[in-house]
Amino acid sequence: MRPLWSGTITFGLVSIPVELVTAVRPRQTAMKLVDKAGHALGREYHCSKEDKKLSQDELVRGYETDSGKMVVITDEEFESVAPEMSGDIELRNFVPLEQIPPIYFNRPYFLAPSGKSTKAYHLLTATMEKAGRVGIGSFVMRGHEYLVAIIADNGVLRADTLRYADEIRTPETIGLSKRGKATASKVTQFVKIIEDLATELAEDGNPWRLRMVGALDVLPAPTAEILKAAQEKTATRTEGVEVNLAVGYGGRREITDAVRSLLYEQSAAGRTLEELAEILDVEHIAEHLYTRGQPDPDLVIRTSGEQRLSGFLLWQSAHSEFYFHDANWPDFRRTDFLRALRSYAGRQRRYGA
Numbered sequence: 001m002r003p004l005w006s007g008t009i010t011f012g013l014v015s016i017p018v019e020l021v022t023a024v025r026p027r028q029t030a031m032k033l034v035d036k037a038g039h040a041l042g043r044e045y046h047c048s049k050e051d052k053k054l055s056q057d058e059l060v061r062g063y064e065t066d067s068g069k070m071v072v073i074t075d076e077e078f079e080s081v082a083p084e085m086s087g088d089i090e091l092r093n094f095v096p097l098e099q100i101p102p103i104y105f106n107r108p109y110f111l112a113p114s115g116k117s118t119k120a121y122h123l124l125t126a127t128m129e130k131a132g133r134v135g136i137g138s139f140v141m142r143g144h145e146y147l148v149a150i151i152a153d154n155g156v157l158r159a160d161t162l163r164y165a166d167e168i169r170t171p172e173t174i175g176l177s178k179r180g181k182a183t184a185s186k187v188t189q190f191v192k193i194i195e196d197l198a199t200e201l202a203e204d205g206n207p208w209r210l211r212m213v214g215a216l217d218v219l220p221a222p223t224a225e226i227l228k229a230a231q232e233k234t235a236t237r238t239e240g241v242e243v244n245l246a247v248g249y250g251g252r253r254e255i256t257d258a259v260r261s262l263l264y265e266q267s268a269a270g271r272t273l274e275e276l277a278e279i280l281d282v283e284h285i286a287e288h289l290y291t292r293g294q295p296d297p298d299l300v301i302r303t304s305g306e307q308r309l310s311g312f313l314l315w316q317s318a319h320s321e322f323y324f325h326d327a328n329w330p331d332f333r334r335t336d337f338l339r340a341l342r343s344y345a346g347r348q349r350r351y352g353a
Helices: 075-081 118-131 184-201 221-233 251-268 273-279 282-286 334-345
Strands: 005-011 014-022 045-047 052-054 061-064 070-073 088-096 105-113 133-141 144-153 156-162 209-213 242-246 299-302 321-324
Touching: 005 133, 014 118, 088 144, 088 334, 105 118, 118 133, 118 144, 118 156, 133 334, 184 209, 184 221, 184 242, 209 221, 251 273, 251 282, 299 334, 321 334
Parallel strands: 005 088, 209 242, 299 321
Antiparallel strands: 005 014, 014 105, 045 052, 061 070, 088 133, 105 156, 133 144, 144 156
């Protein structure tokens, strides 16, 4: 069978030449429109507005907006956003197969060794099968870029193209289920998870510093004390990143607390409200936010299918990029995170310009 695509699987310094062959075939014969004598038909295009037949040279591509307006796209514009041609399936990560929900799988292909790569091909297959991992990567075929999972199955590599997160619907988005209110026992269980997480992150040997982002005074006193103790335990660490734990957090509350803290500071310095009003700028408030001293986020990821911020980082996200994902946060996987980064990497940030 003639391959659909030829290239190499690459990861690190390893390159294995392969050929891509479809793993499925249609059960039904494709039907075509013909006349009663069985003659093939030609296609003509007609402009209903001007009531005339159009030649092939007069045809362009376009799409219709929600308001019904047709937007024309030129060939140059298509070419400017076309993915760069590549002969590689670049594997960026290896994950357990069970981390990929079946709904993400789109179309299967077989990968066959090409040239003298048979030995390396079978070594990779055996290693992946033994480790129980699949490779996640991307490649370009026929002008389209595909996300793909490379799966080792009975001594053969299979490439399954994957759907992106924004293509997947959840049952909640079509009204199949509704979330009930959390019971008191569930709330207690959730609070215990937060306490355990903070304690675990603060354990000796971990390099990161913890910062509690939120109004701890709205939490039960024992919980607030555990979170404060975790933060204090890591305060002197300097080697790792700083990890924010947003508990009891609200964006409006954060800005309110920042303004309140600023007023107290200026009052202690003997400055009047009129004097403060004359010099006040955004940096004065930023210096009193829960995240003071940290850079604003480049990317904000929102899970659960909601396309809103819900008050999260209202001040800090003024110039952030956003990525929305249908899965709930406990189901958000490393693969989904990599997709979010891929989406962000393809954007042109304008910072409000």
